[in-house]
Amino acid sequence: MxxxxxxxxxxxxxxxxxxxxxxxxxxxxxxxxxxxxxxxxxxxxxxxxxxxxxxxxxxxxxxxxRHESPDPDPTHIEGTDPKAWLRLAALAVIMMLTMFALPRLGMVWTAMIVFAVTAFLFRTRHPITALVCAVLVPLALYAFFAHVAGVAIPQGNFVRLP
Amino acid sequence: MSLADSLMAGLSVVASFEAFFALFAGICIGVVGGAIPGLSATMAVALTLPFTFTLQPITGILLLLGVYKGGIFGGSIPAILIKTPGTPASSATILDGHPMAEKGEAGRALGMALWASCTADVVSNLALILFAGWLASFALSFGPPEFFALILFSLTIIAGVSGESLLRGALSAILGLLLATIGLDLVYGTNRFTFGDPNMMGGLNFIAVLIGLFAIPEIIAMAWNPTAHLGKARSLGHTKVSFADYRRSFRSIIRGSLIGVFLGSIPGIGAAPSAFLSYSEARRKSPNRENFGKGEIEGVAASEAGNNGVAGATLIPLLALGVPGDVITAIIIGAFMIHGLQPGPMMFILNVDIIYGLFIGLIVSSVFLFIVGSVAIKGFRFVSDVPKRILMPAVLVLCIYGVFAVNNNIFDVGVMFAMGWVGYLMMRMHIPAAPFLIAFILGPLLEDNFRQSMLMSGSDPSILLRGPITWFFWAVTIITIVAIARNIRKIPRA
The missing domain is CATH 1.10.287 (Helix Hairpins)
Incomplete structure (x- = not known):
């Protein structure tokens, strides 16, 4: 454009x-x-x-x-790749589902799923690392926010953490 | 009591291992807290407050001041490395810090952030010690018309951060001002764009908007093109800040420090506007102004000097008048009260040992900040080495936790996601995000002070020009607008 x-x-x-x-x-x-x-x-x-x-x-x-250049801007991101649009749509769906899942599944389990799904959406070259991080990062954040900062992290209706 | 006596009295209360250890520990906690996006220096200070109850007054207060100072610097680390400011005060650091990181100069940017922060910290502490009483009495004479004139002047900062098009910057700023109108009306308490939702009545959460606007668009951009970053240098790099860099940026650092001192001594302004004003002034005065926004080290220096210059100065109205300058000093005032101390003019007579003990502790804090900051830069090196397609999901999860933790409200997470898409759209349409954020911060202050002025005067607009302070700010606003207009006229001719 x-x-x-x-x-x-x-x-x-x-x-x-x-x-x-x-x-x-x-x-x-x-x-x-x-x-x-x-x-x-x-x-x-x-x-x-x-x-x-x-x-x-x-x-x-x-x-x-009227005074701007009519020549296409080489730095502008063009929307020609249909897979790119699909990935954007998928990320939008992930965000909407996150809002739905947070009060039901709890923040830790939702964050684990969000981490894993987005890492695969971004076509990570380190799938095992991504899965390990998807479990460890939300747990570490939960431990900090819930037990150090005293934030009431939503636990959800199914599996509750100590 | 002479100055020497006061200093000796201060030394007698502060010269203990516990006091200096508390200060050091506070800075460590602050740097880590500031470096976690969404946690922020404010939250780190609030979380540390309960730990001060059992400490000696001077030890507890130094612990909190350490957290405050460390937190303001710590915010610059994720701002530079992952384009997510750890504290709102670090928003301006993104503008040049992250482009430097993209060029493989993250180490140099972080080094300059530390040097500028420590210099500004020293300037701010000296200002606190030398001008506490005088500056506080000046700030006390500010009423709504003076604040309105000051904030109107602050909005001219937008011209400095609009990038290639002033009109797009203006559009971005107006959208920010519009978003800031959401919530209950200050005077009549009626709904404005709340759509009947109680979550919207208090307005949109600032942290959610901030993180949504700056961090989430990066994640969305990664979904658009997951391989865009490949081949781009993002590591900390081998470049370090040199003394030549520091000397070249020295004027901007001192100017930014003084801007921080001035704005910090006025209650309610805060570190973020100071950082943006300092950045804007540095850009205006610099011979390298074309490089600003593309990875100019002077931009990082100016932003960090602007926000750290505020840290000591916000204590001026706190100590001299008992008026908290911002949210963090409002928490710190609580620590004073818990220990039976009442900040204000009488404290300079009744608790002079505490006052001078704090002054000594603050001077030492600049040295501690330099040591802790140097280690923190190396410690956070790993963030640059994490594969971006693992880092971005981690940032997303961290943002969700961080934004939720501010108010314990899932609605804020939704606001963050929505603002993320707004930010991404703005990115694609080449609309700068910084004016949006500045206007979002300053908008409510501008409107509230305008309406308070009108209420005071019975809707007589002449109150907005009621004295020398307002005349001064109106004059500098007009001068700035004329200078911007002249620049715009020059560009097409060039």
Whole structure:
């Protein structure tokens, strides 16, 4: 992708975000009491100011894109490898499953699985080391955080650690 | 009591094996605690606090001060080696420290971080001893309008860390400011972007956002291309920091130390903004400004000097006025109280031996920090030698534990993951992450002080220009903006 295209997309995106905030986000998700004495003290004043600034920066980016180079940027990461997209999707799924598993399996067992799965997702050349580390690192961290730092690490519903 | 008498009184309480051992142990604990991402110097100090209950007051307080100072330096180790700041104060160190590590100069970057930290530590301690009363009384005259003007000036730092495009830096900063609006409104207590979730009412956890923005995108990038790092030098390298490096960066170190001293003496600012301001000033003044962000050793020196300059100075309002300068000194004030000591002006009269004992201990702490830091750099060498495809899953697991441990809240882990994807998207679109983080830190302070000023004045904006302090900060803000505008106009012509 060329710097011109990146700048243009960013500008367009910023303008859309500004409009969405001003028309949907702030009216819908920012509560303001009806008896606010002055507009500058309203809880909506700061978000509206920021939405306006986002719009201005978006317009600035659109205008600046005209002066950017249309030649592709050699340092930019191109999305041509379908396996790369699959790995990204897999990592997103791992993260979502982590959130689901943390309160159920407990942090230690979840962390062990996350370690092993991500190491294999990254195509590690040291699978045995990865598996050993996947067991030892979460256990060592558990020992430190639970027994030294006194943090209540989630234990889950199945196997509980001392 | 003369200065000599006070010093002798201080020496009488501090000149014991226990006191110096506690200081040394504190620095060791702090360096290790700071070097573990998510644990942070704050948490290390908080965890050490219960161990001081049974110690002598001076021994216990020196232990905590050692943890504090060690923690601030320790944070730079993972920031340089694995692009994950161990403490928020080390965020600016990433900007040049990690690129140096990528070039195989991690040892040189860590060495400079240590030298700059120790120098700034000495400057900060001397400032504490010489200017405690004067600087504290100056800081006491800051009200919301003065803070607003100061923070507005601090936001001009963004220009210095925006990289190739100021507009993208500005976009990043506005997104950070927007994210900082999440939570309950300070004045009316109404919901802002909380979506009815009680976890969002206190705002997003800073550590979760910080780690999400800086550490997780590296892990996602590894999923995108697991072999991208092959062939790149990532080891500690054989290069060490030289005296020539130190001499070349000396001005930036002293400037950063003084920035740290000044900002540290003002309660509530903290080490992270100081590090970024120091970095920005170094970049602005350096003849090598083009190399900043690409692995410039002066950038590492400036960042570390900025955050370590704060360490001694935050004790100025603590000792002279009993006002904690940041979260860590708020924990340390608890240690004073547990031992029946009340920091403030009266302590300089009633407990002068403790005050001067602390001063002596702090001076010695800079030497201890140098020794412990030198060993720690060698000890953490193995982190560079770990295969990256084993290291990254370990970092992911460490981030999960670390972020959870801050508030014992799984929701924060989700925030970290979400911010990780935001950070990755920003990385791919060439949007710098540093302005986002600075704005996220300063945003709530800016808004709160603005609204407090308006409440004080009945919405009269002239309060924002009410005295010499505000005039000074408005003037330097305008000068900085004019300088930035002139630079932008010069670039297209060049």
């Amino acid at each position: 060329s710097p011109k295209a990146i700048q243009f997309r960013l500008g367009l995106g910023a303008c859309c975000v500004a409009l969405l905030l001003a028309l949907v986000g702030i009216p819908g998700w920012v509560s303001s009491p009806s008896n606010v004495s002055n507009i500058v003290l309203s809880p909506t004043f700061w978000p509206y100011t920021l939405a306006l600034m986002t719009g201005f920066v978006g317009i600035g980016l659109l205008l600046a894109s």
